[in-house]
Amino acid sequence: MNNKNFVMSFSGGKDSTLALYRMINRGYNPVAILTTIKKNEDESWTHGLSDDMLQRVSKSLNIPLLKVECDVCEYEKRFEEVLKEAKSMGASICAYGDIDIEDHKKWGIDRCTNADLDYEFPLWQEDRESLVHEFIDSGFTTIIKKVNLSFMGEEFLGKKLTKDVVEDIKKTGSDPCGENGEYHTFVVDGPLFKSPIEFDVKKIVLDHGYGHLEIL
Template sequence: MENKKFVMSFSGGKDSILALYRMVKRGYKPVALLTTIKENEEKSWTHGLSENLLKNVSESLDIPLLLVECSVGEYEKKFEEKLQEAKKMGASICAYGDIDIQQHLQWGKDRCDATNLKAEFPLWQESREDLVYEFIDSGFITIIKTVNLKYMGEQFLGKKLTKSVIQEIKATGSDACGENGEYHTFVINGPLFKKEIKFTNNGVVLVNGYGHLDII
């Protein structure tokens, strides 16, 4: 019988949560959430989530957390080490939330090839806009955590992602799903969650052309 256990490459954002949700609905069992955090910073790469928030999500989802603490130079090596750990937990698959950027697909496949895992991309090549609406319609609640100020203003930070907010995002010329890096999200509730993730909002931080919601 096919081993249906998987590890989820997890950012805490909407796409990885939707991919996780789809895998679970297909009957696959998650053994762990694998998240990369910056060495010496205790914040996740890309989404800038604190270790504490990630642990709260892991607890609410009732899925163990595998943290990959790494610098840029060691990112791939450390990621693969944690994939080996996930295999010991029973995983035969690593699932990713990527939608249509070919180099992201290749990166994920390369990590799995190196560790003899199967790479799964549940959202691959579907409509970006349809996926973000599916996420909302499924009952997930997420806030906008980071914006690229080249595309979107800081007034979006902290907003819950709704269909009307998607229209506001599109009006800026940005992708509805933010797949080009226009914005990143932090999912705080919805299916799979046992309880909502509470956080303290310390306001907005602007750095290197990005606006971040400073939450702990």
């Protein structure tokens, strides 16, 4: 097995995209991107991306998509099953975009251990704001897809993440990287993409303390 082959735990957001970019630049080969999907719903966990949108991203990245379809109670078990599927495709590593939350890192390591895979955390313990700036400076385009209304207003939804917008996010008291769940992004273009991801905004939905863009 080529120990340079990896599967990327991928949300469609900026951190997992930057981690993917770094892994590729270090000479690793992505065999798949792995995304968790809500069981019986056409929506990814956390970022709320449809299957169609994820397929478009996969096609533009030219990296196969592996979907973990699960509900909360089977999340870990199904994640490990799909990691084993990635292993059968040649992956020896799973990479994650986590930055500094220890519980998240432990969760990722546990899944890899149970699936007999190594793990990489390319962004681990780096400065959050510096990572956002690196992402922007690398030429990626991302929009703010979801906000926690306890921290940020709905006016941020749909905005392209620029350094000026990062400053506006900081003014709300939110983390510039949104690592505490203040906001989530959807990356639509950049150096890994063959072509931009086209989408239309259907509406803004406010629900259970969150605002999110519904896109087609």
